[in-house]
Amino acid sequence: MDALTIGNKKLKSRFFVGTGKFSNDAMVADVLKASGADVVTVALRRMNFKNPEQNILNYISDEHTLMPNTSGARNAEEAVRIARLARAAGCGNWIKIEVISDSKYLLPDNDETLKAVDMLAREGFVALAYMSPDLMAARRMRDAGAEAIMPLGAPIGTNKGLRTKELIQILINEIDLPIVVDAGIGKPSEAAEAMEMGAAAVLVNTALATAGNPVMMAKAFSKAVEAGRLAYLSGTGAVSEYAAPSSPLTGFLR
């Protein structure tokens, strides 16, 4: 596949993988291997002193680009605090800025996200903005220094697919930053569709973690992302209202 560059880093895959909700941490290693993913998301949480050995990083090899998220942040200030702590943990300067104060739909707060992007980009973070797909807000994120825009396809964890398709297409057409479709993608066909539309990458978590066989599903998504990207680069043919024969209309056997 053609390379995607974000924050001066050339990535080897356009399939980003989230590591939440798997039945056990050890499965993450197998899922990542099957996915061929480069970028991997993690979250920062309080240490559980009853189980201090528990550590997701044991299952993520050094070859991956770690992208901590700011999940749990309800406003820009909390997101900035989490981002700074994540960087201090020594796993690079990438951050998925996620600011959510709505617990029913888990929809991102674009205004607070923008404030966090502005502050963190100034501090040298590679800031990827998880947001509702709004063109004006995305332009402001870009102007504030976001390195990529991550619009949701559907609410987090729903596996509903590309419900915001038309709005994502506008971002792809109008924003000169990588558009990474994040949240809601439930099936490989939906990942392929996002890539055919011209998305730079997709981020998938729940669809893998809730699959009957997460490792096999990771492989399926990997192929779908690649197929969608190749289709986009190929240029899909025009759609027509009426039939057009694929075989010659001459030399019929009568």
Place this chain on the structure above:
Amino acid sequence: MIIFLNGEKCIVVENTTVLDLLIQKNIDVDTIVVEHNAKILQRENFSQITLCENDVLEVLRFVGGG
């Protein structure tokens, strides 16, 4: 004396450093990040900071997330 460790009251003896506390709790210091009274601590300073009454300590690590 009492400090607040990850939001809960925790009794520590006088002159306990951050590093002492982490060792008592069997924490591998290479994989965590610590915030002491809202200030991020560098790992090399864990042994320099002595805990005081009512200090607020947050010890965090990465978990699976999307």
